Amino acid sequence: MVPFSLCPSSSYPPPPSFKLYHKSRFTVTTLSSLCGRKRRSGSSCRLVVLSTHSNPKILKSNRRSRYGQPLSPYDQDDDEEVSRASDVSDDDWLLNDDFAEISEFDVNRKRSKSHKGFANGHSDGRNSKHTLEKSNAANYYSSSNQTNDVSSLDVPRKGKLSTRKAMEDRFPRLSEEVELDEKWLPLIDYLSSFGLKESHFIQMYERHMPSLQINVCSAKERLEYLLSVGVKQRDVRRMLLRQPQILEYTVENNLKSHVAFLMSLGIPSSRVGQIIAAAPSLFSYSVENSLKPTVRYLVEEVGIKEKDLGKVVQLSPQILVQRIDISWNTRLNFLSKEIGAPRDSIVKMVKKHPQFLHYSIDDGLLPRINFLRSIGMCNADILKVLTSLTQVLSLSLEENLKPKYKYLVNELHNEVHSLTKYPMYLSLSLDQRIRPRHRFLLSLKKAPKGPFPLSSLVPTDECFCQQWAGTSLDKYLDFRQRLLLKEFAKKYERKG
Known part of the structure; x- marks a missing residue:
């Protein structure tokens, strides 16, 4: 059996004005041979690197670099872990972003620099023609006289990298993995001020190599704009690991239009930065051809009121960059058949907890519904609980729901029907x-x-x-x- 990879094609067509139904096209890449992490002389193989925007807490990706480190820990911060001592449980186990991206490199030699076009699947068809319009000529390949100017820029740095030798001394693994161009040094030095380390630059290269060829002036302009609209400095590193292409998007023709779109939904300016940090891939989608049709679908097909759009997007920014037609219809049909949920009740679930549109039916929704059945709830009771507290669908069975139920019965001496009156108990x-x-x-x-x-x-x-x-x-x-x-x-x- 030949291993293969199934990913959305980069020529993904934009959705129609009112409905997003269309045939998806896929690219199948076969792996003729599997290579170990150690290099083998005299042999060569092609390895396809898949990078997605799905939450690794669910997908549990086992992809690792040859140094044994995860290749896409974009939701992990190795320097900072935020712990919440909250009374309310919050263990959403899936925040899916959008579609897969694909790039190729040779595992036996240093990665090729001759990447043509873009590795991700968003730039063709779903983004406006102006998204990356000036990046190719002005940013990817700076001329030699521009490099001299860039090197003398006054940008915040821990230490100026002025020569290749300094770069090799500071990032020996990066220098070994990638054939570095000295023109990249100012950008790498600048991005280091946001906490990016050697392993992060390798991940960026593997995910989208042209992002490291951006002119440092352009990169600085774009990141400073994102900071000005509310993105936190501590979130920049995670955004670049998830969506390094963001360095290519121009302020005037991409970033500003997407920020204006978010604010047109009724999202307060104080929350725009948080939404961008949660779903940076939205910049790779055309406002006119993708984002606005998604919003129209939420209003006209799902039944979300326009005044509630801002709230829904704040709760789940990923809803803007997913196949909302498929997500909605599959979950609508499932809940209708499984527990007899009327359409109005499911719409209420979306308004309260739109994240559940990302949850897997087989691994997420069904096991939790079956658990509620196993403790004695009928379909009507389950529907009442889910409509009142849709968050139940995000809670861990072993670490959350089962221990709380045992404590309810054994220690608090309550019966299961008390949960229909106080479903909030399950979220505490x-x-x-x-x-x-x-x-x-x-x-x-x-x-x-x-x-x-x-x-x-x-x-x-x-x-x-x-x-x-x-x-x-x-x-x-x-x-x-x-x-x-x-x-x-x-x-x-x-x-x-």
């Missing part, structure tokens, strides 16, 4: 809210007899202390902290 953190409040009232001997009231879990900590515990907030927070440390110690002992 077991460690941060449910267990601490239950144990705190037990310690004060204020827990009512019989089923524990789930309504006591809904209000804020301050209201809970006033209405249910009758004590100070500091006393409760101190109790919760000690309980968390105790539970952590138990888990550590079990692992040991």
